[in-house]
Amino acid sequence: MPPASATASVAPSGDDVLAHLGEIVARRRAEGDPDKSYVAKLFAKGLDQILKKVGEEATEVVIAAKDGDPQKLVYEVADLWFHSIVALAALDVRPERVLAELARREGLSGLEEFARRGTKEGA
């Protein structure tokens, strides 16, 4: 039998949090009850309502940053990430793909990437 520490339910951390949340959201989309689940309720309202929430949460992020309140900013960015994950799921996209895209960009300066774009456009 494995040690208790190997079988105990461990709260996910880091990248795992997003992957786990992506799984829960996909499950809610497939079989959630809108009367019992906020996520299922959002899916029942449709894509436009989901995108409206993403827009509202983005605005709340801007307000929190302008207020200079780090704790509020963290809270609002969490809301934005969560609603973005719901929007991704509406199009059958898992958050891991966004993480992979960020990983692909790692080490590539935004300035360098922008300069390459200019070269391509001019070619």
Ligand SMILES: N=c1c2ncn([C@@H]3O[C@H](COP(=O)(O)OP(=O)(O)OP(=O)(O)O)[C@@H](O)[C@H]3O)c2ncn1[C@@H]1O[C@H](COP(=O)(O)O)[C@@H](O)[C@H]1O
């Ligand atoms: N991470 C979240 C999460 N973050 C924010 N929210 C909800 O998002 C909602 C919108 O936030 P707002 O501040 O805009 O609330 P509001 O203005 O009162 O809402 P509106 O009705 O006006 O849209 C709130 O009800 C929050 O509780 C979340 N709801 C769920 N999750 C995760 O999703 C999982 C599944 O949730 P359920 O589908 O509800 O079981 C949960 O276990 C969590 O892990």
